[in-house]
Amino acid sequence: xxxxxxxxxxxxxxxxxxxxxxxxxxSPRHFSCGTLQQRMQATxxxxxxxxxxxxxxxQAAASTxxxxxxxxxxxxxxxxxxxxxxxxxxxxxxxLHQQCIDTLxxxxxxxxxxxxxxxxxxxxxxxxxxxxxxxxxxxxxxxQHPLDAAISSRLVIVDGVVxxxxxxxxxxxxxxxxxGIENAPSQAVSQQLGAQSxxxxxxxxxxxxNGALATDVACVVVPAGVHIxxxxxxxxxxxxxxxxxxxxxxxxxxxxxxxxxCLELVExxxxxxxxxxxxxxxxxxxxxxxxGAQLNHxxxxxxxxxxxxxxxSMVRQAARSSYTxxxxxxxxxxxxxxxxxxxxxxxxxxxxxxxTVCGEGQLHDLHSKLLLNHPEGQANQLHKCIVSAASGxxxxxxxxxxGQAAQKTDAQQLSRNLLLVPRATVNVKPNLQIIADDVKCxxxxxxxxxxxxxxxxxxxxxxDADAARQVLVYSFGAEVTQHLKHKxxxxxxxxxxxxxxxxxxxxxxxxx
Numbered sequence: 001x002x003x004x005x006x007x008x009x010x011x012x013x014x015x016x017x018x019x020x021x022x023x024x025x026x027s028p029r030h031f032s033c034g035t036l037q038q039r040m041q042a043t044x045x046x047x048x049x050x051x052x053x054x055x056x057x058x059q060a061a062a063s064t065x066x067x068x069x070x071x072x073x074x075x076x077x078x079x080x081x082x083x084x085x086x087x088x089x090x091x092x093x094x095x096l097h098q099q100c101i102d103t104l105x106x107x108x109x110x111x112x113x114x115x116x117x118x119x120x121x122x123x124x125x126x127x128x129x130x131x132x133x134x135x136x137x138x139x140x141x142x143x144q145h146p147l148d149a150a151i152s153s154r155l156v157i158v159d160g161v162v163x164x165x166x167x168x169x170x171x172x173x174x175x176x177x178x179x180g181i182e183n184a185p186s187q188a189v190s191q192q193l194g195a196q197s198x199x200x201x202x203x204x205x206x207x208x209x210n211g212a213l214a215t216d217v218a219c220v221v222v223p224a225g226v227h228i229x230x231x232x233x234x235x236x237x238x239x240x241x242x243x244x245x246x247x248x249x250x251x252x253x254x255x256x257x258x259x260x261x262c263l264e265l266v267e268x269x270x271x272x273x274x275x276x277x278x279x280x281x282x283x284x285x286x287x288x289x290x291x292g293a294q295l296n297h298x299x300x301x302x303x304x305x306x307x308x309x310x311x312x313s314m315v316r317q318a319a320r321s322s323y324t325x326x327x328x329x330x331x332x333x334x335x336x337x338x339x340x341x342x343x344x345x346x347x348x349x350x351x352x353x354x355x356t357v358c359g360e361g362q363l364h365d366l367h368s369k370l371l372l373n374h375p376e377g378q379a380n381q382l383h384k385c386i387v388s389a390a391s392g393x394x395x396x397x398x399x400x401x402x403g404q405a406a407q408k409t410d411a412q413q414l415s416r417n418l419l420l421v422p423r424a425t426v427n428v429k430p431n432l433q434i435i436a437d438d439v440k441c442x443x444x445x446x447x448x449x450x451x452x453x454x455x456x457x458x459x460x461x462x463x464d465a466d467a468a469r470q471v472l473v474y475s476f477g478a479e480v481t482q483h484l485k486h487k488x489x490x491x492x493x494x495x496x497x498x499x500x501x502x503x504x505x506x507x508x509x510x511x512x
Contacts, residue, residue, distance in 0.1 A: 068080055068105070070107075074126045075104050075107065082130075090181060099194060099211065100212040103202075104209065121363070122334065128246045128280075132241065133239045133249050135159055138237050141237050142156055150266065153169060153171050154169075155179075155235070159239055160252070162179060162216050179218070180216050181218075185221055193217060195286070197312065210250040218251070218252065220254070222255075224290070228262065231485075236281070238270075246279060246280055252283070252285075253283075254286050257289050260291070260292040260293065261294070262295075264296040264298070271304035280310075281303065282310050287316065289315065291321065291345065293321045294322045295323050304332070305333060305359075307332045312337075315342070319346050321349075324352075325353070328354075328481055329366070330497055333362060334363050338368075339369070343371065346377070348374065350378065351381075353382045355480035357477070357497050358389070358424075359503060366397070373403040373406055374406055379409075379411040381412070384416050386476065393427070394427070402439055407439065409439045411439070414444050420450070
């Protein structure tokens with residue numbers, strides 16, 4: 001039986017605020033609205049639930065472990081090393097767990113022999129032992145990543161678990177659900193959760209691992225026709241473990257937008273207190289855009305320089321929908337982003353912009369795949385990368401496929417890469433596959449150093465060489481970072497860029 005989305009949302013709201021509400025199932029709104037007594041009660045109950053979850057996890061660690069037999073020994077060790085702490089979760093999440101575990105049993109983790117990971121060595125990730133993160137210092141870290149435009153529309157996820165006490169949702173319109181999976185509209189979430197990642201199967205091994213180990217899912221459900229004026233700031237915080245092992249978290253976000261709805265989503269991945277924190281963040285984002293929906297997606301990865309960061313983003317666009325992704329990745333020792341977008345309707349618009357900075361010992365990899373199978377679609381992709389150290393490496397593999405039915409399509413793809421020092425490396429593979437015959441498509445790639453005529457322009461006007469190089473490097477990335485819109489977020493990104501570039505030997509152009 002089909003239940004309208006509005007009824008599903010009302011049911012989820014009744015679970016939290018209705019006359020029969022469960023005292024342990026609270027939405028983030030309880031922490032930003034209501035009387036002082038209600039807010040204090042909500043906070044106390046949330047802490048009780050959080051302590052109860054931690055207690056259950058500790059007890060499970062002492063008694064029960066996942067008994068998994070997998071072909072890949074690293075997968076088996078990782079799954080067996082995590083306790084069976086999700087038995088108390090809801091049926092939808094439990095089904096996702098089981099599906100992903102079944103997939104992992106016959107899967108092998110990628111090596112450099114795998115074409116998709118030819119230039120991305122994930123061996124350092126598989127050489128360490130993982131433990132559950134401590135969660136310490138999250139409240140302090142929230143204050144270090146403000147976004148004034150989203151002060152009342154902030155969702156905080158600590159080590160993969162939605163934190164209601166650190167979130168604020170007072171400005172959300174009625175009918176919108178933003179929070180953990182426990183109170184999310186069951187039918188909408190059960191239909192979409194894991195559907196896109198399952199379709200990719202063995203192509204996304206880390207996404208399957210996320211599905212097997214996720215302890216919560218942040219859900220954003222926007223009904224048809226609803227336009228959310230404030231940006232939604234989703235802040236992911238990763239903390240270190242309490243032992244010598246590396247902390248591992250598996251945050252997951254599900255976004256479902258109804259017909260003609262509109263939202264600006266800002267995902268920011270950041271460390272807990274201390275920039276030297278070492279951890280592994282394995283994230284998945286699934287987005288379903290119904291007909292005419294519009295999503296402006298900002299993604300900033302400013303993780304700790306000692307951490308590992310893997311993310312899979314999957315977007316499914318219906319007819320006349322619009323999706324824009326502005327990405328800035330400059331943290332983490334190893335960072336990998338798999339971006340899959342499928343246009344499943346006509347007159348669909350997709351815009352992708354990405355900017356990465358690879359410093360000493362850093363590897364940043366962006367693998368994107370865009371499928372256009374319907375007429376009058378538009379796609380525009382811009383990738384920009386700076387490698388500022390001889391031990392740094394940038395990787396881009398962009399695949400755009402224009403199917404036979406995608407007539408009148410306009411698809412553009414461009415990758416520009418800047419190498420600041422000798423032996424800096426970038427591996428670029430733009431790929432445009434065209435089957436339709438009535439299209440306007442182009443793609444290109446450029447790899448270069450700073451151009452001498454640009455340097456001459458500044459030097460002729462009395463600007464010294466170091467200042468000129470700084471201006472040229474910052475303006476190179478500004479073409480992407482300016483679309484992040486929010487000044488505070490842009491400043492945090494620029495701070496990481498400045499720190500990375502400060503370690504680079506800015507040699508004169510003529511000596512390179």
